[in-house]
Amino acid sequence: MIGRKISHRPFIAYRPIGPSDLGILQQLHADLFPIRYEPEFFHNVVNRREIISWGAVDRSRPGAQSDDLIGFVTIKIVLARESEITDLVKCDSTQSDQTLVYILTLGVVEAYRKFGIASALIREVTRYAKTIPTCRAAYLHVISYNTPAIYLYKKMSFTCVRRLYGFYLIEGQHYDAYLFVYYVNGGRSPCSPLELVIGAVKYVRTSLNSVASRLWRYDEKKPWRWTKYRESCGFMTPSQSKRNLVNEGSSEFQCVSCINRRYTSPYNSSSIERCGAANM
């Protein structure tokens, strides 16, 4: 596979992945991920059986190479009620057919990185998700040390909603995963229990602030006491809802819950045991 950074100006095009991509797709997955995928996975991708995909190619490359994959994203549609984020999606009890887009794998050949290719592939996914009336969100897992991918999802407005302890088991070693979600079609859950707790804490803080500022005005002789207190407390403006309160604070991930769970993916083979989905 292409290792060095390309020297020419690429002309990137995006297209569905088909049977002629089988070999390259397998090679790219072997090169980019620490886990092995079952042949069935690749056959399902190229034959578009339950898996939808987009590939990136560089049309400026010579000859047949101009159609060789240099990036890809694979997704699957799952039922919201059967997914692990059913509690995070706004539920409409009249609609049992609500769906989610699950991002299985995403990768870009090293030489073509930082050209915005992964961003464009993610955009294809979110655009596609929005066109499905029953779809409420796109989501994925990412291994906790994959900083480029974490930055990418944050940049693409995905929200980190969970940390899953020991989610991945790779060669006998456990790794945590972050679960990122991108809501579409009004799929944002009104409030998770943790959001409610955070909201309540903020509410108590605001009330204390309000009492403090009243006392401050009342007891002008001892301002230092309250100055200290005021500095340590945040104010909640009327426009802040419980929902956006959970998104402030840490400039790092906006995790709202942490869970210790493992899942089995039908596509991962022996080198990753009892572990989660494909995206690393």
Ligand SMILES: CC(C)(COP(=O)(O)OP(=O)(O)OC[C@H]1O[C@@H](n2cnc3c(N)ncnc32)[C@H](O)[C@@H]1OP(=O)(O)O)[C@@H](O)C(=O)NCCC(=O)NCCS
């Ligand atoms: C993660 C990956 C898909 C990014 O692909 P890419 O085409 O280089 O990504 P983009 O050019 O669209 O980058 C978009 C944003 O991602 C983030 N990003 C990408 N590479 C980064 C890096 N090496 N370090 C930090 N942030 C990075 C940045 O926020 C970047 O925005 P910026 O260019 O404005 O800084 C690519 O590095 C890759 O294939 N890695 C191996 C496979 C993998 O980890 N897949 C993800 C599984 S969850």
